[in-house]
Each structure stands twice: as C-alpha cells, then as structure tokens.
Amino acid sequence: MILTETRAVLTITAGAMLLAVVGTLAAGAAITGDVLALGCLLGAVGVPVGLIFVERAIAWDGRHAYRMIIVLTIILSAVFRLRAIDDKSIDVQIMLKLLAIGLTGLMAAVAILRIGLRNHDRAFFVWCAFFVYMMLTSFITATPALALVETSSNLAAFLLLYGAACLLNRENLVRALIASCLILCLLSITAYVIVPSLGRMSDWVNGAFVPTWRLQGVFGTANAAGGAAAVGIILALLTPALSGNRWLRIAALGVFAACLLLSNNRMAMAGLGAALLYANWVKGNQALKLAIAAFVVSLVLLAYLGTGDELLELLSRSGSSDEITSGTGRTRIWSVVLQLWSEQPLFGYGAGAAKYILPKNPLLFAAAAHAHNLFLNILFSGGVVGLLLFVYGVGAVAWRAASGKDHRTIALLIFFMVYGITEPTIGGLVSFVPMAFCAAVILGIAPPPGRVAGGSRNEPPRQWAPL
Numbered sequence: 001m002i003l004t005e006t007r008a009v010l011t012i013t014a015g016a017m018l019l020a021v022v023g024t025l026a027a028g029a030a031i032t033g034d035v036l037a038l039g040c041l042l043g044a045v046g047v048p049v050g051l052i053f054v055e056r057a058i059a060w061d062g063r064h065a066y067r068m069i070i071v072l073t074i075i076l077s078a079v080f081r082l083r084a085i086d087d088k089s090i091d092v093q094i095m096l097k098l099l100a101i102g103l104t105g106l107m108a109a110v111a112i113l114r115i116g117l118r119n120h121d122r123a124f125f126v127w128c129a130f131f132v133y134m135m136l137t138s139f140i141t142a143t144p145a146l147a148l149v150e151t152s153s154n155l156a157a158f159l160l161l162y163g164a165a166c167l168l169n170r171e172n173l174v175r176a177l178i179a180s181c182l183i184l185c186l187l188s189i190t191a192y193v194i195v196p197s198l199g200r201m202s203d204w205v206n207g208a209f210v211p212t213w214r215l216q217g218v219f220g221t222a223n224a225a226g227g228a229a230a231v232g233i234i235l236a237l238l239t240p241a242l243s244g245n246r247w248l249r250i251a252a253l254g255v256f257a258a259c260l261l262l263s264n265n266r267m268a269m270a271g272l273g274a275a276l277l278y279a280n281w282v283k284g285n286q287a288l289k290l291a292i293a294a295f296v297v298s299l300v301l302l303a304y305l306g307t308g309d310e311l312l313e314l315l316s317r318s319g320s321s322d323e324i325t326s327g328t329g330r331t332r333i334w335s336v337v338l339q340l341w342s343e344q345p346l347f348g349y350g351a352g353a354a355k356y357i358l359p360k361n362p363l364l365f366a367a368a369a370h371a372h373n374l375f376l377n378i379l380f381s382g383g384v385v386g387l388l389l390f391v392y393g394v395g396a397v398a399w400r401a402a403s404g405k406d407h408r409t410i411a412l413l414i415f416f417m418v419y420g421i422t423e424p425t426i427g428g429l430v431s432f433v434p435m436a437f438c439a440a441v442i443l444g445i446a447p448p449p450g451r452v453a454g455g456s457r458n459e460p461p462r463q464w465a466p467l
Contacts (some may be wrong), residue, residue, distance in 0.1 A: 058107055060114060060167050066176055068107065069164055073180035075100040076157070077228075077432035078187065079220035080198070097429065101149070105156035111163025123396035123445045124162070130389040131155040134351050137382050141350025142357075151351045153430040158438045165439075165446035174239050177439055181232035182252050184432060185259045188217020188225055192262065215262035223423055224433055226265020230272040231436040232256040234415060238279055238408040271418035275411040282407050330372045330422055336361050337371045337380050348383035352428065374420025377427050397444035412440035 057068035081093050131154055138147035164173045191199030192215045200211035201222040219225040233256045236249055260268060336358065341348065349357060354371055371377040379387045394413065401409040416425055416437050426434045 054103070058103075058110055060107070060111060060163070062168060065107070065164070066168060066172055068103075069160065069173075069176045070180050070183070072100050072104050072107075072160070073176070073432065073435060074183055076104070076153070076430055076435070077180070077184055078218040080218060098149070101153045101156060101430075104160050105152070108156050108159035108163055111167060112159060115163065115166050119166075119447045121396075121400070121445045121447065123393060123400065123441075126389065126393045126396060127158065127441060127445075128155075130386070130393055131158055133386060133389060134382055137347060137350040137386070138352070139350070140347065141353040143352065147350060147352040150427075150429045154426060154434060154438075157430045157435050158442070161435065161439050162442045162446060165442045170443055170446060171239070173439060173442070174235055177436060178232060178235050178239070178252065181228055181235075181432065181436075182255060184218060185225075185229055185232065185255045188215060188219060188259055189255065189262075191217050213262075214264050215259060217259065219432065222263045223265050223268070224431065226260050226263035226268035227271075227419055227423065227425075227433045228436070229256045229259035229263065230265075230268040230415065230419070231412070231433070233260070233272060234275050234408075234411060237276070238411060267419055267422045271415040274418045275415040278414050279407055279411045333358065333372050334376055337373075337376050341376075341380050341383070344383065346383045347385060348379065348381050351381050354380055354427075371424060372422055374416070374423065374425045377424035381427065393441070397441050401444040406444060409440060409444040412436075412443070416440060 053064055053068070056064035059065075075096060079093070131151065135148060135151040135155060138144050138151050141147045161173060164176065188199060193199070196211045199215060199217050201214040201216045203212050203214075214222045215225055216222040217225050219228055233253060236253055236256065260272070337354075340357065340361075354377065358371070371380050375387060375390075378390050382389075398410065398413055400406075401413070419425065423433075425437055428434075
C-alpha cells in the first residue's frame with residue numbers, strides 16, 4: 001500500500017516537473033515566434049500519455065488493446081497524400097505506416113505468446129503457411145525489400161486480428177472493424193466535399209486529368225472505398241450485438257451506403273447483394289424467395305434481350321457496352337496474366353511483382369498494377385503453390401463455418417469471392433479491405449473464448465463505437 005502511494009506521488013511530481021519545463025520552453029518559443037518548436041513542445045506533453053496507452057495495448061489490456069486495433073486499422077488504411085504508382089519514396093505518411101506495421105507485429109507476437117500453440121484450429125496454421133510463403137516469394141521479385149514489408153504487414157495484421165478474436169472475443173473484433181470503417185468513411189465523405197483532389201477519383205476527361213464524381217476518400221481508390229463500405233454494411237446488419245444501438249447503427253449504415261454509392265463500385269455492390277441474399281435465404285421460406293429471384297432474373301434477361309447493347313451502355317460509366325463485356329479492360333489483363341504465369345507456373349513471379357511487370361507489357365496500360373482478380377493475383381505472385389494454400393485455407397474456413405452454421409462468416413466469404421472477381425483483395429501493403437478479409441477468415445477459425453487461457457485482464461467497452 002505504501003509502495004503504491006509512493007509511486008503515485010512520484011508520478012504526479014514527475015508529471016508536474018515535466019509540464020513546468022515544457023511550459024517554460026513553450027512560452028519562450030511563443031515569444032521568439034518559433035511556431036514549429038512551439039508545436040513540437042506542445043505535442044510532447046501528450047507523449048507520456050501516449051506511451052502509457054501503447055504499453056497497455058501491447059500488454060493486451062482489454063480497453064486499450066481494443067482502441068489500439070482501431071487506431072492501427074485507420075493508420076494502415078488511410079491515405080492522405082496521393083502519389084504515382086511507381087513513387088516508392090519514404091515520407092511522413094510512409095513512416096507512420098511503417099511504425100504502425102511494427103506495432104501491429106509486436107502486438108501480434110505478444111498475443112500469440114499469450115494464447116499458446118495448443119488451442120489453434122488446423123486452418124490457422126494453413127493461413128500462417130500461406131502468409132509466410134508469400135513473404136518468402138518476396139526474395140524472387142524485383143524489389144525484395146518493398147515486397148517483404150508488404151507481405152509482412154499482411155501477416156502481422158492477420159495475427160493481430162486473430163489475437164483480438166481470441167483475447168477480446170469475436171464480437172469485439174467485429175465492433176472494432178465497424179468503428180474503424182465508420183471513421184474512415186466519415187473522413188472520406190469529408191474529403192470528398194472539402195478536398196476534391198484527395199476525396200474524388202481522378203480520370204482523363206477531354207484530355208485533362210481531373211477529379212470525377214466517384215468517391216475514393218482516404219482509401220486511396222474508389223474500389224477500395226466501395227469494398228470497405230460494403231463490408232461495413234454486412235457487419236452492421238449481421239451483428240446481433242449491435243441491435244441495442246438502433247439509431248447509431250442506422251446512422252452508420254447511412255454513411256456506409258453513401259460511400260458505396262458515391263464510389264460507384266459495381267462489383268462491391270454485387271458482392272453485397274450476394275452476401276445479403278444468402279443471409280436472408282437461410283432465414284427460411286426458400287420457395288417464395290426462389291420464386292422472387294427467378295422473377296427478377298427473368299425481367300433482367302427480357303430487358304437485355306429486348307434492348308441488347310443499350311442496356312449495357314446504360315449500366316456502363318463511359319457509355320460503351322464494351323466496358324461491361326470486357327470488365328473495364330480486365331479480361332485483357334487476365335489473358336496477359338495467364339500467359340505470363342504459364343512461363344513460371346510453380347512459384348510465380350514473387351509478391352508485388354505485378355506492379356513492375358504488367359504495366360510494361362505492350363498489350364496493357366500503366367494502371368494495370370495487379371491482376372484485377374483475387375485468384376489470378378495470387379497465382380501470378382505465388383504460383384500454383386500459393387494458390388493451393390489459399391484455396392485450401394478458404395475451403396477449410398467455409399467448411400467449418402457451414403458446420404457451425406456461422407452465416408455471418410459465410411456471407412463475408414461470399415462477398416469477398418464476388419468482389420475478388422475484379423479486385424485482388426489481398427496483396428500490397430495491408431489496408432482495410434485485406435484486414436476485413438483476414439477478419440472473415442478469423443471469425444471462422446478462432447477458438448471459442450473458453451479454450452483460450454490468456455484472455456485480457458479486463459473487458460473492452462461493450463459499445464461498438466469507442467469514441
């Protein structure tokens with residue numbers, strides 16, 4: 001008791017002395033007009049508090065770990081400075097992301113040590129093998145250092161979220177993802193309105209590269225924004241624990257829907273529709289739902305047979321039916337990817353190699369920085385070995401989810417399989433969509449809380465919005 005009181009007095013005294021020193025220096029900086037020094041000094045006041053927060057989060061103290069996962073997800077996902085695909089210079093934004101990756105890896109390592117090695121499903125080791133294998137392929141690509149950072153970020157994020165599901169429980173992991181997605185979407189809508197050069201996707205219009213009406217926000221691309229918003233909708237709708245926050249959930253769904261519509265990501269919309277269709281299908285009355293689905297499909301077929309290319313032109317962004325039939329040029333990319341893969345079928349070209357090989361192909365274009373398909377992207381980077389590990393891992397998760405009637409996990413997997421038809425989903429530096437995919441996998445394979453001995457010292461907040 002005496003020791004505790006002594007430590008408290010010493011802490012208060014040290015804090016007061018620090019504030020006095022910083023206050024004196026800040027006053028001097030203000031008098032001399034050194035704004036930068038003043039900002040640094042004032043920012044230093046929060047360093048002790050920040051260090052305490054980080055220390056407790058690393059130790060997986062429930063509330064601090066929960067909030068740190070949200071902070072890390074936002075830092076890893078947000079893009080506040082756009083630059084060319086081939087610009088790999090290190091700036092403040094990249095330094096912050098590297099710091100977040102390091103902290104993610106540290107928290108992940110502590111989590112695995114606390115959980116131990118006896119409580120894991122076999123599929124967990126398959127996914128670890130997949131991510132480690134992709135890290136190893138970094139050494140055969142054109143830029144091993146960059147590829148190693150990208151692949152290690154994905155492994156660290158996977159283990160961090162797995163640790164969250166085991167130590168904080170699955171529902172708190174879902175709440176953290178929803179909160180992160182909501183903050184990112186709010187930032188994106190703000191950027192869309194206030195900073196169009198950042199918040200809106202730019203494209204060539206009448207010979208000029210200008211912002212269009214499509215939202216990309218702080219996600220970096222319109223497709224990433226649409227994918228993240230669709231995941232937010234699925235999680236918000238299919239998480240029963242959120243039912244008590246009715247108005248907050250309605251507001252969040254409105255934000256997610258606005259981001260999805262403004263992003264105009266058609267494949268994310270299709271994936272969302274497929275996921276929600278499945279979620280509704282398993283509730284019963286399949287005969288009526290099947291009849292309604294058949295009726296809707298018949299109407300679409302009749303409309304297409306009656307109008308032909310006019311319907312496709314209406315659905316396209318450019319007014320050309322070729323945009324729909326070619327998947328906005330993706331079929332051309334897929335053909336080149338398969339041709340190049342056939343030359344190195346077993347191990348592929350290495351993680352991240354697509355961004356250096358595909359844009360230089362005479363049949364493609366500069367924006368072809370990846371395979372624009374989940375399975376082809378893995379096949380191109382990791383060859384048959386990588387694809388087999390991935391397919392086996394997805395199959396194991398789907399089988400376990402189906403056996404346990406975990407319809408939310410199955411709905412998420414359906415979304416990512418549909419979304420992955422035109423998007424790589426995982427690959428490159430980790431961000432929200434890859435983290436959401438990892439979360440979908442983890443929800444299907446994480447052991448129940450009763451089997452984990454190293455749970456957090458106290459419960460995270462029960463409210464899914466932490467701020």
